Amino acid sequence: MSEHFPTSVNLEGEDIHWSPEGGLSYGRYLVLDRILGAQSPLTEEHDEMMFIIIHQASELWLKLCLHELEAAIAHVQADEVRPAMKMLARIARIQEQLTQSWAVLSTMTPSDYLKFRDQLGQSSGFQSAQYRTLEYRLGNKNAALAKVHASDEEAHTLVSKALVQPSLYDETLRFAARSGLTVPSTAIERDWSQPYQPDDAVEAMWREVYLDTGKWWEVYEFAEKLVDLEQKFQQWRFNHMKTVERIIGFRRGTGGSGGVSYLVKALNLRLFPELWTVRTTL
Numbered sequence: 001m002s003e004h005f006p007t008s009v010n011l012e013g014e015d016i017h018w019s020p021e022g023g024l025s026y027g028r029y030l031v032l033d034r035i036l037g038a039q040s041p042l043t044e045e046h047d048e049m050m051f052i053i054i055h056q057a058s059e060l061w062l063k064l065c066l067h068e069l070e071a072a073i074a075h076v077q078a079d080e081v082r083p084a085m086k087m088l089a090r091i092a093r094i095q096e097q098l099t100q101s102w103a104v105l106s107t108m109t110p111s112d113y114l115k116f117r118d119q120l121g122q123s124s125g126f127q128s129a130q131y132r133t134l135e136y137r138l139g140n141k142n143a144a145l146a147k148v149h150a151s152d153e154e155a156h157t158l159v160s161k162a163l164v165q166p167s168l169y170d171e172t173l174r175f176a177a178r179s180g181l182t183v184p185s186t187a188i189e190r191d192w193s194q195p196y197q198p199d200d201a202v203e204a205m206w207r208e209v210y211l212d213t214g215k216w217w218e219v220y221e222f223a224e225k226l227v228d229l230e231q232k233f234q235q236w237r238f239n240h241m242k243t244v245e246r247i248i249g250f251r252r253g254t255g256g257s258g259g260v261s262y263l264v265k266a267l268n269l270r271l272f273p274e275l276w277t278v279r280t281t282l
């Protein structure tokens with residue numbers, strides 16, 4: 001008879017710690033009792049567990065995204081573009097994970113979702129403080145949306161701080177100026193809580209960078225990382241919108257918006273506008 005493949009691992013010769021010492025174990029280190037004890041479906045519907053876990057996993061990824069983004073912005077402020085780029089590269093991978101979650105979610109049909117949607121009341125992704133913080137740190141400053149967090153002090157503080165700080169793009173323009181490029185003073189000092197206004201002079205600055213990449217290599221390389229980040233963000237938004245259309249059609253959202261029509265409006269937004277418009281003029 002031919003030799004068989006093993007069907008379970010032989011533990012002989014291993015020195016496995018059957019009772020880990022020192023109070024620390026896998027579960028305790030990762031505080032799994034809290035994470036795995038945090039799913040509280042409101043119904044007996046099978047798909048509600050998936051709905052909850054997708055959102056919780058997304059919030060964990062958002063937490064890491066913000067952790068990386070805060071550090072990346074701090075590095076740009078300190079003219080340390082290389083470590084900032086490393087963090088943006090990680091953010092790009094996290095964004096891919098987030099976008100992939102739509103593939104799991106779209107295994108839920110309208111019939112499945114409508115069985116528990118009413119129980120969600122007025123709750124909605126609209127009220128994700130981490131998502132709003134991320135949008136603000138990336139430069140999408142829509143102050144009114146912070147108001148949905150008014151009743152949650154911790155969330156409101158997080159979001160409000162992000163609203164008034166210079167965004168990743170603001171800090172990039174400041175870095176470009178420090179590197180010797182001509183950046184209008186209105187882009188370097190302004191009320192950061194206001195939406196960024198695209199400026200022909202900033203586009204001209206990017207034109208200079210893209211026309212002489214050898215001279216402006218660091219700024220050029222960083223700019224391309226920003227374009228990557230925005231494209232990935234847009235892919236998340238588009239997949240959200242299409243998944244929502246597939247599951248609830250053109251119903252109003254539980255958050256009170258028009259639903260898909262609101263999500264489509266967000267698709268026209270630009271985080272780093274001149275990095276896109278400059279491409280036409282090169």
Ligand code: HEM
Pocket residue numbers: 054055058059105113124125126127128131240244247248252253254255256257258259260262263266
């Ligand atoms: C069945 C699945 C889902 C449906 C039907 C859905 C639907 C919607 C709708 C209609 C809105 C617009 C606001 C409103 O009026 O409610 C919205 C916003 C939002 N959703 Fe979802 N969503 C789903 C899954 C998710 C998941 C998995 C996430 C991941 C965190 C998410 C995050 C968000 C965020 C962050 C917003 C605010 C977007 C913005 O203000 O630009 N959604 N969603």
Ligand SMILES: N[C@@H](CC(=O)c1ccccc1NC=O)C(=O)O
Pocket residue numbers: 055117120123124125126248252253254255
């Ligand atoms: N806005 C969704 C509900 C929804 O998706 C949702 C509800 C509670 C917690 C998170 C949610 N996800 C994203 O909006 C709807 O209108 O069906």
